[in-house]
Each structure stands twice: as C-alpha cells, then as structure tokens.
Amino acid sequence: MPSPNIKLRDVAAAEKWQQILADLVTDPKELLQILDLDPGQLPISERVLKAFPLKVPRPFLSRIEKGNWQDPLLKQILPLNRELLQDTDSCDPDPLQEAEFNPMPGLLHKYQGRILLTVAPHCAVHCRYCFRRHFDYRGNTPDRRAWENVIDYIRQDETISEVIFSGGDPLAAGDRQLIWLTRQLEAIPHLQRLRIHTRTPIMIPQRVNAPLLDWLDSTRFKTIVVVHCNHPAEIDQSVTDSLSMLATVVDTMLNQSVLLKGINDNSKDLSRLSEMLFSSNVLPYYLHLLDPVQGVAHFDVELSRGRQLIREMQEVLPGYLVPKLVREEAGKASKTLIL
Ligand SMILES: *Cc1c(COP(=O)(O)O)cnc(C)c1O
Ligand code: SF4
Numbered sequence: 001m002p003s004p005n006i007k008l009r010d011v012a013a014a015e016k017w018q019q020i021l022a023d024l025v026t027d028p029k030e031l032l033q034i035l036d037l038d039p040g041q042l043p044i045s046e047r048v049l050k051a052f053p054l055k056v057p058r059p060f061l062s063r064i065e066k067g068n069w070q071d072p073l074l075k076q077i078l079p080l081n082r083e084l085l086q087d088t089d090s091c092d093p094d095p096l097q098e099a100e101f102n103p104m105p106g107l108l109h110k111y112q113g114r115i116l117l118t119v120a121p122h123c124a125v126h127c128r129y130c131f132r133r134h135f136d137y138r139g140n141t142p143d144r145r146a147w148e149n150v151i152d153y154i155r156q157d158e159t160i161s162e163v164i165f166s167g168g169d170p171l172a173a174g175d176r177q178l179i180w181l182t183r184q185l186e187a188i189p190h191l192q193r194l195r196i197h198t199r200t201p202i203m204i205p206q207r208v209n210a211p212l213l214d215w216l217d218s219t220r221f222k223t224i225v226v227v228h229c230n231h232p233a234e235i236d237q238s239v240t241d242s243l244s245m246l247a248t249v250v251d252t253m254l255n256q257s258v259l260l261k262g263i264n265d266n267s268k269d270l271s272r273l274s275e276m277l278f279s280s281n282v283l284p285y286y287l288h289l290l291d292p293v294q295g296v297a298h299f300d301v302e303l304s305r306g307r308q309l310i311r312e313m314q315e316v317l318p319g320y321l322v323p324k325l326v327r328e329e330a331g332k333a334s335k336t337l338i339l
Contacts, residue, residue: 017207021124021172025056028079035074036066048079051295052133055126057204063236072231072263076127083128083295094134095292097330106142106150111334114162114195115154119170119181124203129260129299131291131328132168147181155188162193171200175211186220194221197256199228202235205242217249226254226285231264232272235280243280254285257323259306260299267312274313274321284323286335291328303327303338310339 025031031054032039056077064073101110108116121141126133142150154160163185170178185191196216200207216223225246229235247253255277257264264270274284287310290300306325313322326335 017204017209020057020059020204020206023058024124025058025061026054028054031056031061031078034061035064035068035071037069042069043081044079045081045084048081048083051083052079052126052128052130054079055123057124059205059238060125060203060234063233070262071233072269073233075263076129076230076260077125079128080298082298085295085297095330096131096328098135102140104149104153105140105146107153108166109153109157109160113159114164115160116164116166116197117150117170117181118167119165119178120168120173122172123167123169124172124200124207127199127258129258129290129296131293131296133295134293147184151184151188154185154191158190161190162195163191164195164197166197169198169200170196171198171207171212175209175215178212179215182215182219182221192222193224194219195224195226197226197228201225201227201242201246202229202239205238208242208245213245213249216246222252223250224252224254225250226256227282228257229255229273229277230257230260232269232276235273235276240276240280243277243282247281253280253282255282255323256286256288257284258288258290258299259301259309259325260290261301263299265301265305265309267309267316270309270323271313271317271321274317274323278321284321286326287323289325289327289338307339 025034028044028049029039032042054077060073060077065071068074098108098110101108103109106118108118110116118140154163165178165181182194185194216225227243229239243253255273257270257273259265264273270287277284287306289303289306290296292300310322310325325338327338329336
C-alpha cells in the first residue's frame with residue numbers, strides 16, 4: 001500500500017491521538033478564551049454541564065472561526081442553558097425504545113441481519129444534539145467475559161451477516177481491542193461485513209494511524225466506514241488526508257449527517273459537504289432528522305424543510321451525491337425513508 005504510507009509519515013509527525021484524547025477541552029471558560037469570545041455574554045449553568053459535559057478535541061477547535069458565536073461548528077459543541085428546557089413532546093430519555101433491543105450489555109439487535117455493538121463507552125466529542133446523550137454507556141461497556149457472551153449471541157444467530165461497531169465512538173477504543181474483537185468475529189462463518197460508525201476521523205484525524213489502517217486492510221470482512229460530518233467547515237486538509245487514507249483500505253466509505261437548525265439547514269452547505277467528502281472518496285448516506293431526545297429541540301428542523309432541502313440538492317448535484325433523508329422511529333424494522 002505505497003500511497004498511504006507516504007502520507008502516514010506526515011501524520012506520525014503530528015501529535016498522537018491518545019494525547020489529543022487525554023487533553024480535550026472540557027472547561028467552557030477555556031473554550032471561549034481560545035475562541036476570543038466573552039464568557040460574560042453567555043453564562044452556562046452547572047446543571048447543563050453536569051447533565052452532559054463539554055468535551056471537544058483541540059484539532060476541531062482550530063476549524064472554528066474566532067469571535068463568532070454563530071459559527072456552525074461551535075454551535076454543535078457549545079453547551080446552552082436552553083438544553084434544560086423540557087419540551088412536552090420530547091422529554092423521553094429513550095425515544096427509540098432501544099432498551100427493548102438490548103438483550104445484553106454491548107449489543108443492540110434491532111434490524112434484520114445487522115447487529116450494533118457499543119464498542120466504546122465514550123466519544124472524542126460531545127455533540128449537543130446527540131441522541132445517545134442519555135444512553136447508559138457504563139451499563140453497556142462489556143468486559144472480556146461479557147464480550148464473549150456477545151460473540152456467542154452472534155454465533156448462534158445465522159441471520160446476522162453484518163456487525164456494526166458503534167458507541168459512543170468505536171474509534172475511541174484502542175487498536176488492540178478493536179483487533180481482538182474483529183478476530184473473534186472473523187471466526188464466525190455467517191458474518192460477511194464489518195461496519196464502523198465513527199465521528200473520530202473528523203474530530204481527531206490523527207486517529208487514522210498505521211495500526212488502524214492495517215487492521216481494516218487485513219480483515220477478511222467487506223468493510224464499510226460511515227463517518228459523521230455535518231458541515232463543510234469541519235473538513236480541513238488533515239481531515240481530507242485521513243479520509244483519503246482510510247479509503248485506500250476500506251471497501252466503502254459513507255457519511256451520515258444530522259440536519260441541524262442554524263447549522264446545516266441550507267442546501268448550499270449540504271451540497272458543498274457532499275462535494276468535499278466525495279473528493280476524499282466518501283459518498284453521502286443518510287441525512288437524519290433529529291431524534292426527539294430531551295434538550296435538543298432548538299436544533300430541530302421541520303420535515304417539510306428537510307424535503308425541500310433534498311429537492312434543492314437534487315437540482316444541483318448528481319444523484320449519488322444526494323443523501324437519503326431519514327428518521328428513526330421506535331419499533332420500526334428499519335430507518336424510515338422520507339425522501
Ligand atoms: C441505524 C441502525 C442500524 C443500521 O441501519 P442501516 O439502515 O443499515 O444503516 C443498525 N442497528 C441499529 C440499532 C441502528 O440504530
Ligand atoms: S460522536 Fe455521535 S455518539 Fe458521539 S456525541 Fe457525537 S453524535 Fe453522539
């Protein structure tokens with residue numbers, strides 16, 4: 001694999017991802033200071049931070065415009081007191097009723113043929129709109145023995161052909177754990193595909209390192225990496241390089257976005273996002289309407305507006321660069337396709 005190795009030298013010269021993960025910005029005062037914003041202008045209550053702390057990696061901060069409260073990247077990570085508002089329609093901490101599909105820790109078996117594993121209990125970032133903000137990760141972080149039970153469950157169900165590493169964020173786990181789990185799964189004959197759902201290559205592009213590329217290159221599975229990027233400003237040169245390197249070892253690279261009011265709810269940014277990702281060999285997959293968890297109503301975009309945005313994208317983009325607009329509904333056998 002000559003081309004990724006050349007670029008890898010540049011990445012190796014950069015900071016190690018573990019150091020970046022150990023040095024996240026968690027203090028709102030520090031965040032605002034770095035961004036030349038006055039903390040007095042927007043007090044953040046302790047209750048908000050306690051419910052879902054601030055957490056953001058420094059490489060992401062460098063892509064936020066200084067002095068701009070309206071920056072579309074800042075809005076995704078800045079805690080706001082309005083998160084405490086109770087919206088009558090949306091105060092269910094588990095709107096998707098996932099608990100029902102959680103037969104043992106670490107596993108969600110909701111859709112035919114696919115099983116989702118919560119491989120890591122945490123993420124490199126706390127996205128304020130996150131639908132898993134109330135998920136009990138601690139109760140869902142299996143140790144080795146519990147993983148063996150998960151593997152047995154998969155072995156006994158021949159209808160499962162695809163394993164999805166999710167989280168949290170699976171790439172917040174170390175390479176050794178990921179490789180161990182993959183090797184166990186490779187011994188199950190009816191499994192064919194390994195899918196990774198991750199925002200880490202966007203948040204900490206340094207995570208795409210040599211062991212990670214070797215792992216994805218060496219598995220017998222067909223591999224799919226689904227990154228999570230919402231806005232073109234999230235993509236700088238380091239992200240482009242990391243995604244391009246991943247694309248040299250992964251069979252299919254996809255992106256999913258969440259449609260967020262005041263952040264990416266315009267077809268110009270969404271179209272540009274598709275074009276930029278495609279230049280790193282990433283195709284759009286889903287554009288999600290927000291799941292109605294408590295504390296995120298201010299990000300909600302109406303379904304009719306979502307439809308309009310997809311139509312506008314269809315007018316300017318080739319079909320393969322238009323994502324599918326979807327919503328997740330409790331009890332359904334798949335995501336619900338809107339357009
Ligand atoms: C979204 C999701 C999947 C994957 O669904 P696809 O439509 O195949 O992308 C699998 N399991 C769970 C629990 C999910 O929420
Ligand atoms: S990366 Fe995904 S799971 Fe993690 S906080 Fe953001 S939206 Fe939630």
